[in-house]
Amino acid sequence: MDRRTFNAGLGAAISTGAMPKTLFAREYNGPNVILVRFGGGVRRLETIDETATYAPYLRHVLADRGVFIPDMTIAQIDGVNTSHAEGTLNLLTGRYLSYRDAGSKLLDDRLEPTEPTLFEYLRDAFDLPSHKALLINGEDRPQEEFFTYGVHDHYGIAYRSEMLSLHRFKLYKFAQILAEGAADEPTLVNAQEQFDALMASDPRAITPDQSPEVTAFWQRWRAHFGDDGLKNPRGDRLLTALATRALRELRPRLMMVNYQDPDYVHWGNASHYTRAIAVIDDGLQRLVETVDADPFYRDNTIFVITPDCGRDENPLMGVPFQHHFNSRAAHETWAVIFGTGIERGRTLDRRIDQSAIAPTIAALMGFKADRAEGDTLSEIIA
Numbered sequence: 001m002d003r004r005t006f007n008a009g010l011g012a013a014i015s016t017g018a019m020p021k022t023l024f025a026r027e028y029n030g031p032n033v034i035l036v037r038f039g040g041g042v043r044r045l046e047t048i049d050e051t052a053t054y055a056p057y058l059r060h061v062l063a064d065r066g067v068f069i070p071d072m073t074i075a076q077i078d079g080v081n082t083s084h085a086e087g088t089l090n091l092l093t094g095r096y097l098s099y100r101d102a103g104s105k106l107l108d109d110r111l112e113p114t115e116p117t118l119f120e121y122l123r124d125a126f127d128l129p130s131h132k133a134l135l136i137n138g139e140d141r142p143q144e145e146f147f148t149y150g151v152h153d154h155y156g157i158a159y160r161s162e163m164l165s166l167h168r169f170k171l172y173k174f175a176q177i178l179a180e181g182a183a184d185e186p187t188l189v190n191a192q193e194q195f196d197a198l199m200a201s202d203p204r205a206i207t208p209d210q211s212p213e214v215t216a217f218w219q220r221w222r223a224h225f226g227d228d229g230l231k232n233p234r235g236d237r238l239l240t241a242l243a244t245r246a247l248r249e250l251r252p253r254l255m256m257v258n259y260q261d262p263d264y265v266h267w268g269n270a271s272h273y274t275r276a277i278a279v280i281d282d283g284l285q286r287l288v289e290t291v292d293a294d295p296f297y298r299d300n301t302i303f304v305i306t307p308d309c310g311r312d313e314n315p316l317m318g319v320p321f322q323h324h325f326n327s328r329a330a331h332e333t334w335a336v337i338f339g340t341g342i343e344r345g346r347t348l349d350r351r352i353d354q355s356a357i358a359p360t361i362a363a364l365m366g367f368k369a370d371r372a373e374g375d376t377l378s379e380i381i382a
């Protein structure tokens with residue numbers, strides 16, 4: 001894709017913006033995009049610093065395959081919290097403060113988008129079923145199940161993405177165990193309790209039901225890993241397993257993988273953090289190798305890798321590695337973008353705002369994120 005077709009795609013998307021949606025929904029022929037949240041909040045030092053990195057595959061292999069943006073920042077705006085849900089919704093909507101408290105008493109940090117997400121724009125612009133827009137989430141963050149669609153007027157639930165997470169799998173599994181009714185009495189009682197607890201924890205996110213394609217995905221996952229929950233990988237390794245399997249079985253055109261485990265540094269020591277970075281780096285390698293080995297994705301896929309937020313770097317702070325105190329380093333992130341149509345071996349050496357990610361992905365895929373406020377990075381196109 002050259003700049004002219006890039007801009008033409010953008011123009012076409014704009015011109016249909018005011019028209020009825022279904023009349024203009026068209027077949028999607030653009031590149032696949034895999035957005036990787038290098039998440040849980042990471043500092044530049046342990047990720048993109050050439051010598052200090054714990055993510056050598058990211059820094060020494062992937063950065064060279066595309067455009068390296070070493071100075072991405074989260075804007076200093078009143079009320080902007082440098083944290084996980086907030087940063088993720090900045091990435092998905094292309095603007096700040098595009099969320100509201102979803103009103104849960106059970107979980108903090110439960111925000112729902114008040115502006116359209118990339119998933120909704122994509123499914124409005126193109127005729128794509130919900131499982132072609134996928135969000136891969138961590139097992140213990142059901143609050144992020146809210147990110148599949150916003151609560152604004154024009155899009156919403158009909159344009160949502162599908163969600164793959166252990167939370168979702170457990171919902172499927174316990175419902176199946178109850179429906180089959182073949183297990184012994186204690187197992188059935190436990191399944192009912194677990195199912196009720198999952199439903200109670202997140203009444204909004206589990207409606208509507210997942211699509212038949214995703215249900216079939218869980219059916220195969222259960223057949224492979226069984227019911228005991230012990231055999232499947234855990235933590236961010238689970239996200240990699242879900243994401244690589246989803247690539248093979250569901251063929252998503254837009255997929256976001258929400259890695260999160262570096263955040264365990266809140267409760268642990270620094271080695272939990274650096275080990276989690278290495279696990280994400282390994283996951284990246286598996287994702288990229290899966291794409292490179294698959295003719296469906298190999299020559300038609302773009303990776304966008306970027307953190308949700310940074311972390312404090314002042315070693316004198318009482319509790320190091322936090323990210324809620326609005327320090328400079330908590331605002332400092334980065335991005336690596338590579339793949340079909342993207343320049344290779346280039347460092348974009350100027351300050352780029354985090355809000356650029358969503359409109360840039362939109363332009364790469366040929367639609368307009370018209371509520372996004374960030375810049376479109378047209379100079380990354382080869």
Ligand SMILES: [Zn+2]
Nearest residue numbers: 040041263266
């Ligand atoms: Zn955190």
